[in-house]
Amino acid sequence: MTFFYASGGSHVPVPKHLRKKEKQLGRLQRRLAEAKKYCRLLKAVRKCHYRIKCRRSDFLHKTANDLLGKSGLIFYENLRIVNMIRRPEPKQDEDGKYLPNNASAKAGLNKSIADAGWGRFPEIQVPASR
Numbered sequence: 001m002t003f004f005y006a007s008g009g010s011h012v013p014v015p016k017h018l019r020k021k022e023k024q025l026g027r028l029q030r031r032l033a034e035a036k037k038y039c040r041l042l043k044a045v046r047k048c049h050y051r052i053k054c055r056r057s058d059f060l061h062k063t064a065n066d067l068l069g070k071s072g073l074i075f076y077e078n079l080r081i082v083n084m085i086r087r088p089e090p091k092q093d094e095d096g097k098y099l100p101n102n103a104s105a106k107a108g109l110n111k112s113i114a115d116a117g118w119g120r121f122p123e124i125q126v127p128a129s130r
Contacts, residue, residue, distance in 0.1 A: 060120055
């Protein structure tokens with residue numbers, strides 16, 4: 001998956017911050033579900049989510065700064081990301097039975113789209129050059 005393509009043909013790959021920490025996060029959340037005293041584990045889960053958020057934000061800031069340094073004018077497509085990550089509607093046949101709608105494949109795509117941070121990229125405030 002690619003974060004964006006420039007008009008010159010260059011592209012920036014998505015760093016997949018959530019996907020890299022998924023295993024650690026799952027382990028912490030399983031331990032949290034089984035724990036009787038969960039204050040420390042809850043703090044660890046929050047810290048893991050916070051680190052993912054900070055890394056994603058850092059990537060977005062650095063990418064926006066590099067992009068603005070290379071060009072003066074930037075055009076981007078106004079994507080409706082909320083509609084892109086919406087779950088698929090269930091399909092029924094004439095008998096009322098549910099047909100396969102590839103919801104599990106769509107769930108993985110939804111997670112990757114949300115992990116990329118496309119919605120926050122146009123909103124990044126880059127400091128003016130001195």
